[in-house]
Amino acid sequence: MSAPLKREIISSLPLQMTVYFNAYFAPCWVTSHLYTLFQKVxxxxxxxxxxxxxxxxxxIYQSISSDWSALPLERAVDGLQTIFLIFELIIGFFAVKRIAKFQYSKFRQQMAIKNFEKNNKIE
Structure with missing residues (x-):
């Protein structure tokens, strides 16, 4: 009989923070905050x-387009959201990579334990 495995959680605080702050600008992004909390790769x-x-x-198109006349407040909000998006893209890439690597190592460890138990049955 094997000992119960401890549950380890790995996530990215910077990604969670940028998604949280960006959720005020785009409410549908609240769901992505849940994905980062529960490690659904x-x-x-x-x-x-x-x-x-x-x-x-x-x-980017909306920010750069000269055909679109925007108020200064709209430009400021669009610039802020663009900055959030850039941070999310950079931090999100490394967060997905790190979480996937962590879950892969957990999977390999569990498979090694199962193989060890299968090969060394004590009767």
Whole structure:
């Protein structure tokens, strides 16, 4: 009989902070905050890819486009959100990489324990 495994949690505080502050600008991002808290790697990676492929290019286009006349307050808010997006992209990449590596090592460790127990059965 094996001893119960301790549950270790690894997450990224900087990513959680940027998503939290950005949630005031885009409320649908609150769900990504939950993904970072519970280490759901596929969903967190999906959030990162969605940010990279959809929201970031649209935000850059909206900020740079000269056809769009915006008020100074809109420009300031767009600039702040663009800064949040840049931080989320950079920090999110490393967070996904680190969490995936951690979960992979946990999986390998559990498989090694199971193989050891299977090969060394005590009867």
């Amino acid at each position: 596929p969903k967190l990676a999906g959030f990162w890819i969605t940010t990279l492929m959809l929201q970031f290019p649209m935000m």
